[in-house]
Amino acid sequence: MPTLNGLLLRLKALFRKSQAEQEMNEEMQHHLALETAHNRELGMTTTDAARKARLDFGGLEAAREAERDARGVRWLEDFVADVRYALRSLRRSPVLAGAAILTLALGIGANTAIFSAVSAVILRPLPFHEPDRLYILWEQNPEKGWYKNIAAPANMLDWKEQVAAFQDVGAWADWRSSATLTGEGRPVVLNSALVTGNLFSALGVRPTVGRAFTPEETWETGTPVVVLSDRIWRNRFKADPAVVGRTLRLDGAAVQVVGVMPSSVGAFPYEGVDIWQPMAWKPDRRSQVSFRRAHWLRVAARLKPGVTPEEADAQLQATVHRLQQDYPATNRVMGAGMTPLHEFLVGDTRQPLLVLLGAVAVLLLIACGNVGNLLLVRAAGMEREVALRLALGAGRGRVVRQALTESLVLSLLGGVAGLAIGWWGTRILILLQPANMLPVHDISLSWMVLAYIFAITLTCAFLFGAAPAVWGARRAPAEALKEGGKSGSSGHRARRWSDVLVVGEVALALLLTVGACLVLRSFWRLTAVDPGFEPKGVLSVLLVLPDARYDSPQKVQAFFTELVRRGRELPGVTMTAGTTSLPLTGLRWTSDFKVDGWGPEQVGFEVGHHEVTPDYFRTMGVPVLRGRAFTPADRDSAPQVVLINQSLAARYFPGEDPIGRRVAFDKVPDSNSVWRTIVGVVQDERQVALSLEPRNEFIAPVAQDGGRGLYLLLKTSGDPASLGPTARDLIAGMDPELGILSMTTMDEIRDRSLARQRFMLTLLGAFSLVGMVLAVVGVYGVMAQLARGRVREMGIRIALGAQAAEVQWLVVRHGLRLVAMGLGIGLSAALLLSRSITALLFQIQPLDPITFVSVPVLLVLSAMAACWLPALRASRASPALALRTD
Amino acid sequence: MAAPSDLLQGTLDLLILRTLKPEPMHGWGISQRIQQTSRGVLDVNQGSLYPALRRLEVKGWVAGEWRASESNRRARYYRLTVQGRRALGAETESWRRYVEAVAWILETV
Numbered sequence: 001m002p003t004l005n006g007l008l009l010r011l012k013a014l015f016r017k018s019q020a021e022q023e024m025n026e027e028m029q030h031h032l033a034l035e036t037a038h039n040r041e042l043g044m045t046t047t048d049a050a051r052k053a054r055l056d057f058g059g060l061e062a063a064r065e066a067e068r069d070a071r072g073v074r075w076l077e078d079f080v081a082d083v084r085y086a087l088r089s090l091r092r093s094p095v096l097a098g099a100a101i102l103t104l105a106l107g108i109g110a111n112t113a114i115f116s117a118v119s120a121v122i123l124r125p126l127p128f129h130e131p132d133r134l135y136i137l138w139e140q141n142p143e144k145g146w147y148k149n150i151a152a153p154a155n156m157l158d159w160k161e162q163v164a165a166f167q168d169v170g171a172w173a174d175w176r177s178s179a180t181l182t183g184e185g186r187p188v189v190l191n192s193a194l195v196t197g198n199l200f201s202a203l204g205v206r207p208t209v210g211r212a213f214t215p216e217e218t219w220e221t222g223t224p225v226v227v228l229s230d231r232i233w234r235n236r237f238k239a240d241p242a243v244v245g246r247t248l249r250l251d252g253a254a255v256q257v258v259g260v261m262p263s264s265v266g267a268f269p270y271e272g273v274d275i276w277q278p279m280a281w282k283p284d285r286r287s288q289v290s291f292r293r294a295h296w297l298r299v300a301a302r303l304k305p306g307v308t309p310e311e312a313d314a315q316l317q318a319t320v321h322r323l324q325q326d327y328p329a330t331n332r333v334m335g336a337g338m339t340p341l342h343e344f345l346v347g348d349t350r351q352p353l354l355v356l357l358g359a360v361a362v363l364l365l366i367a368c369g370n371v372g373n374l375l376l377v378r379a380a381g382m383e384r385e386v387a388l389r390l391a392l393g394a395g396r397g398r399v400v401r402q403a404l405t406e407s408l409v410l411s412l413l414g415g416v417a418g419l420a421i422g423w424w425g426t427r428i429l430i431l432l433q434p435a436n437m438l439p440v441h442d443i444s445l446s447w448m449v450l451a452y453i454f455a456i457t458l459t460c461a462f463l464f465g466a467a468p469a470v471w472g473a474r475r476a477p478a479e480a481l482k483e484g485g486k487s488g489s490s491g492h493r494a495r496r497w498s499d500v501l502v503v504g505e506v507a508l509a510l511l512l513t514v515g516a517c518l519v520l521r522s523f524w525r526l527t528a529v530d531p532g533f534e535p536k537g538v539l540s541v542l543l544v545l546p547d548a549r550y551d552s553p554q555k556v557q558a559f560f561t562e563l564v565r566r567g568r569e570l571p572g573v574t575m576t577a578g579t580t581s582l583p584l585t586g587l588r589w590t591s592d593f594k595v596d597g598w599g600p601e602q603v604g605f606e607v608g609h610h611e612v613t614p615d616y617f618r619t620m621g622v623p624v625l626r627g628r629a630f631t632p633a634d635r636d637s638a639p640q641v642v643l644i645n646q647s648l649a650a651r652y653f654p655g656e657d658p659i660g661r662r663v664a665f666d667k668v669p670d671s672n673s674v675w676r677t678i679v680g681v682v683q684d685e686r687q688v689a690l691s692l693e694p695r696n697e698f699i700a701p702v703a704q705d706g707g708r709g710l711y712l713l714l715k716t717s718g719d720p721a722s723l724g725p726t727a728r729d730l731i732a733g734m735d736p737e738l739g740i741l742s743m744t745t746m747d748e749i750r751d752r753s754l755a756r757q758r759f760m761l762t763l764l765g766a767f768s769l770v771g772m773v774l775a776v777v778g779v780y781g782v783m784a785q786l787a788r789g790r791v792r793e794m795g796i797r798i799a800l801g802a803q804a805a806e807v808q809w810l811v812v813r814h815g816l817r818l819v820a821m822g823l824g825i826g827l828s829a830a831l832l833l834s835r836s837i838t839a840l841l842f843q844i845q846p847l848d849p850i851t852f853v854s855v856p857v858l859l860v861l862s863a864m865a866a867c868w869l870p871a872l873r874a875s876r877a878s879p880a881l882a883l884r885t886d
Numbered sequence: 887m888a889a890p891s892d893l894l895q896g897t898l899d900l901l902i903l904r905t906l907k908p909e910p911m912h913g914w915g916i917s918q919r920i921q922q923t924s925r926g927v928l929d930v931n932q933g934s935l936y937p938a939l940r941r942l943e944v945k946g947w948v949a950g951e952w953r954a955s956e957s958n959r960r961a962r963y964y965r966l967t968v969q970g971r972r973a974l975g976a977e978t979e980s981w982r983r984y985v986e987a988v989a990w991i992l993e994t995v
Contacts, residue, residue, distance in 0.1 A: 005943070005946050005949060006943070006944040006945060006946050009943055009944055010944065023952075023962070024936070026960070027912075027913060027936065027961075027962050028936065030912070030913075030914070030955075030959060030960075030961050030962075031913050031914045031917075031932065031936075033959075034914040035914060035932070038918075056929075056932055057932045057933050058931050058932060058933030058934070059933060060933070062933060063932075063933035063934070063936060063937065066933070066934065066936075066937035067936045067937045067940050069937065070937040070938070070940035070941045070944070071940055071944065072944050
């Protein structure tokens with residue numbers, strides 16, 4: 001049993017080695033002296049006595065060795081010696097060491113960067129108390145094709161009250177709200193999120209200062225309150241705790257600050273949120289139909305302790321069933337379900353990140369293959385040295401251990417360099433990433449990442465080090481020590497290992513490149529998609545008019561009309577318009593509808609809506625296909641009109657003329673319904689994303705149906721971004737208290753729609769390029785080695801009259817055979833695995849024939865060059881020289 | 887006198903422990919005592935004594951310290967620790983069982 005004393009002895013042996021050695025010698029000398037004295041007493045002469053004593057003692061050096069072993073730190077001393085030896089030996093071949101370390105650093109660096117992202121996004125726990133007890137509650141409606149959809153407030157409240165398994169249920173609005181802060185310098189628009197009063201307590205987040213909302217504040221209390229985010233608290237209020245209790249002017253109203261949230265929730269419910277505001281619903285809304293009909297909440301529930309998710313789901317389904325029967329008008333087919341909160345928040349980015357993680361793992365394997373080959377070549381060159389050591393009595397295990405230590409040293413050096421590259425890589429990742437794909441603002445090298453890197457470094461050392469180490473110790477010493485023993489006759493075993501490595505590398509490189517090529521083709525297809533509008537030269541400016549000063553629809557309309565008019569007069573602006581929703585960013589709102597003259601069974605489902613000013617279609621380059629667009633005559637007091645897009649016309653009015661038909665945006669119109677007349681058909685715009693089909697949509701005039709928010713569109717023939725300052729001045733001139741929520745050009749919007757694909761493409765493309773280069777270099781290296789070994793043979797053949805090409809073919813044939821095997825394995829793997837990235841592809845089949853033909857061809861061509869060059873060089877050597885070569 | 891028989895490593899440990907039971911000794915003293923007490927049958931390979939002592943020290947069964955010997959030279963004396971005493975008891979017991987078992991086999995077969 002290890003004791004403190006034992007430990008001290010070990011430490012002493014390690015750190016006070018000379019003293020321990022001295023004591024050992026002293027003790028043994030003392031023993032010999034006593035034995036000699038004893039022998040003399042027995043009557044021997046001094047010399048004989050000393051000699052016998054020595055003999056009886058046994059081998060002195062062997063005894064010393066045995067005692068050193070017994071000290072228990074031998075393995076550590078050996079290890080340190082091996083490390084020193086490895087460093088010296090690597091210094092002697094700097095090119096090889098440099099190449100190996102660089103290769104490893106690239107592979108490990110890529111893994112560091114990607115795993116950091118994975119760890120930050122997927123593995124990091126949510127900043128809530130006991131996050132595994134939190135679930136998202138969603139609604140589903142098979143009729144409308146809803147699944148995991150946002151919920152209606154009345155339903156949410158019923159779930160909260162009637163499902164006993166939920167300890168608490170909170171919710172937040174699904175959109176990004178805003179509030180203009182005035183009275184603190186320039187008016188600034190803050191990103192706001194609307195939440196129920198109990199949301200923070202349900203999630204288990206405690207404020208750093210002050211308090212969170214109370215459950216009562218879900219409803220109107222008469223005192224508007226707000227909670228600040230950590231970021232805005234630090235930036236704008238200098239992290240002063242006294243800000244709690246202060247009154248701010250938001251959207252013209254006096255609002256009291258009641259607390260500050262920690263930075264850990266700074267990205268909830270979306271990145272960049274500045275303040276949270278309570279719902280403050282009027283109590284009488286609870287029983288209104290609209291409260292159950294309009295769906296706009298994301299709902300989170302915490303399970304009671306001890307309740308399983310299955311129990312909770314069963315109770316939820318029972319409640320849903322009850323609601324379906326109690327409120328058939330709205331809830332007849334409305335179902336609900338639960339998903340763990342973590343999965344919901346992260347799910348979107350999980351697959352791309354995991355694909356990237358797989359790609360860099362493959363890249364690392366290729367890198368290890370190359371380093372393994374390098375070490376094999378080196379081991380072949382060190383045959384004599386190893387043979388000498390074996391002959392001098394080193395155990396084979398010791399030699400293998402030494403070789404493995406060398407691999408470990410190489411791997412650790414590569415790992416350290418890789419960490420540096422990887423850290424730098426995370427900076428690049430953050431720069432490159434499309435907005436909000438990775439919902440973290442900082443990917444740092446956490447302990448988990450360091451541990452992962454350390455683990456893969458060790459694995460690498462073993463992967464590429466084991467073969468050369470074991471092989472190196474297998475040579476029979478006598479053979480290698482012979483004078484004239486060819487150092488190039490590395491034997492079949494080494495070559496076979498090299499062959500295996502090459503085949504593996506080619507296969508992996510193929511796999512990686514096929515993946516990258518599929519994503520590349522996807523991207524090309526995506527860029528070719530017609531968004532339905534012309535983005536060039538258009539700037540959009542988002543404004544939201546606050547309640548306080550624009551308290552009637554007339555005031556709102558008057559402002560917007562004037563704004564559009566004045567915008568037209570700005571220098572450089574050729575056209576202006578307004579819209580309540582930009583294409584490629586999402587639907588403004590959805591509804592069902594009924595056409596005048598349809599039977600009771602016919603209903604239109606889930607169509608989109610947004611509102612535009614008359615010049616919209618000209619400004620955005622959207623053709624009007626039939627009928628007319630809007631005119632200034634389509635005022636609020638005029639007959640209600642509406643336009644439909646091409647898809648809606650095709651779906652609901654096939655073969656007929658929709659112009660003049662009347663529609664109401666209710667499934668079952670009643671006396672309150674507004675009937676609108678269709679006056680025209682316009683071309684589809686892609687409302688949600690380039691990769692998604694256009695949705696059926698109604699478009700209404702802003703004058704008749706608009707709200708407080710509007711995107712002002714300014715078209716110019718030059719650079720739209722240059723209009724920014726003039727637009728700002730225009731708005732400040734019309735209302736100095738008004739803040740601009742966002743300003744983007746339509747080109748940027750379109751780019752954002754491509755951003756995710758472009759991100760994946762950039763990364764996968766980079767990895768596959770590096771992988772292919774490494775693989776080709778690996779093939780070249782092995783072929784060069786092979787060719788070098790056959791120089792003599794080539795010389796003989798040429799001397800006997802063979803053509804250079806024939807001789808080269810001997811070597812190349814071997815190489816091509818390996819490449820072909822690699823291709824075969826790689827293709828099979830690619831065929832099997834490409835299905836797993838279907839979600840990343842757009843309009844491209846996972847088994848896309850063009851990809852699966854062009855990538856192997858590309859690889860074969862590069863590999864052939866890599867095989868031919870060394871063969872060429874080897875055969876060029878003059879035959880006489882070749883024959884004399886050793 | 888019969889040729890000295892080779893000792894197994896474990897047996898050597900046991901003998902050292904037993905020899906140290908009455909009083910602390912230095913290395914040479916231990917080897918002499920074993921030789922004498924075994925009436926010359928066991929001639930300890932003195933080179934293997936010191937590694938054994940080191941092992942026992944690391945295990946914590948003996949403790950060594952430098953002291954002045956009889957002839958006033960510096961010598962390292964080893965003594966049995968409490969754990970060593972316990973180990974001695976256990977090792978003796980297993981040795982006895984071993985010897986018994988061997989005896990059974992020799993008698994029956």
